[in-house]
Amino acid sequence: MQRLIGIILLTWLSFSVTAATDARVDFKVVVGQLIEEGDRLLAAYSPEREEDTADAFSALYFDVFEGSGMELAIGMRDPALKSELEAYFSRIIGLASQSRPTDQIAVAWLTLREALEGVAQAQKPKDAGFWGLFVQAFLILLREGFEAILVITALVAYLRRQSAADKVRVIYQGVVLALVASLLTAWLITMVFQISGAGQEALEGLTMLFAAVVLFYVSYWLISKSEAARWQAFINSQINQALSRGSTFALGLAAFLAVYREGAETVLFYQALAGQADSQWQPLIVGFGLATVSLLLLYKAMQAASFKLPLGLFFSVTAALLYYLAVSFAGNGVLELQEAGWVGITPIEGGLTITWLGLYPSMESVAAQLLLVIPLPFALLWWWSKRRQQLSGAVV
Incomplete structure (x- = not known):
């Protein structure tokens, strides 16, 4: 984790040097x-x-x-x-x-x-001062990083509870690669290609949809292994098969996408905030550093709490969390592609807008989410049937 802290700080400091965007918009x-x-x-x-x-x-x-x-x-x-x-x-x-x-x-x-x-x-006055810049720098990373921390915590806790702590490095490798990719993407957007607004929306949309597919797969994969996790004898005999190379890669990819999904935008946020700072780097560095420490402490606390949960509850909560994120990403991803003009827009009269769920009143957005929601009752039915069979076998 110390290496991860260093990479995050290095990423932030290296990009801040080139920050030139003035976000003081009236x-x-x-x-x-x-x-x-x-x-x-x-x-x-x-x-x-x-x-x-x-x-x-x-x-x-x-x-x-x-x-x-x-x-x-x-x-x-x-x-x-x-x-x-x-x-x-x-x-x-x-x-x-x-x-x-x-x-x-x-x-x-x-x-x-x-x-x-x-x-x-x-809109508040432009001159935010030291504390205004500090609070913004703190909240940007804390807000954007919280969702990624949830995913990383769930994946790491899963591997450790499956007695596969040696494979946790795959998750951390995904995080590190995502940080580097986020920095590189933001640099390419602002410094090299000058990607158009539509291009940025399309990139964000595609990333979200890809993340939705991977998280959807991982959530159902966890459900399929959750009952096996109840039986320690099964774990001991099947651990290598359950954590195959392909499955481990999927977990690492999920960690990568969880960080990369908002990573480039977070860097752009800090770049824009640096434009407001007028050479006041102290509040930005302190706010960023405190947010980083807060996320790491939160990660440690959630890791400790995850080991206190019963196995069945832990796997159910983990799968539900990743499934929710997949559905949310699907709706938001389609919205971004609609803004880019890559996907058509068919408004739904009287439809709801629930941003935290990624629900927007368009046929295309709802259809993408339904593709992930419709299999849920069938998966739960299969899970319940499997559980009953295992319980029956245990009684016999």
Whole structure:
């Protein structure tokens, strides 16, 4: 773990040297531009010009909302709000692309307009000072890293409870590779390729969907091994088969994706925050360092707690956690691809938006999540049937 701390700090310090982005965005000015252009697009809309309006709102998202740095600044403070605003933009684009009536477009635009105005009114003064920068630096890593810590804890605890502690290094190797890949990706985005906004959204979306598939596989794989874990004799005789090379690789890949999914964006957040610091590196370094220590302490605490749980409960909770993350990643991944224009948008009238679940009111997003949810009752039925058979055998 000491090596991991050093790599994290080195990654942060090396990239901070090149940080030059100024994220001091005046939300009121940007929102004023968005509202002026959005009102104009709504006034000019007609079902016969659906493609022009959809493309124009898409350009408004990328050129103004994202291009101004407002999206990044919101994401640093409130990722859920960022996703919510993205969903509002996607809804308008989807409605316009389907030649929906003007009143439906107007309602969708009014919802987005009010949300943007609320964000502008709630913006705090630009000069955050030492404590403001410290709190942001602390919360960025703590918030973005918490989800990854949950996944890593579950995977490491699983291996150790399966008497396969020697294979834990695969998880840590995945984490280290993800940190390096995150730094490299952020550097390529900002310094080399200048990847477009749509390209960044597509990269994030593909990563999330890949992570959803891997976590989905790992969660069901854990369920299939959970009953075997109840019987120590079975573990002793089948441990090598249960932890085959392919399965161990899947666990390492899951750890890699859990970190990489938000890694590059986290680096960009710190890069943007560095642009606000005006050479005040102390609050950023202290906040980052304290968040790193906090995550490591949290990791240790969760590891200790995991060993106190009964085996059956431990495996059930672990599988449920990874399964939830897979479903959430699937919904968010489709949303990002919709923003990039890679996936169509078919709005669901009256649909719910639940950002923590990755649930957004579009047919494509819901369909992706249903692909993961529909097999659940069949898997639980199989699991229960297997459990009854083993219990019956134990009684005999």
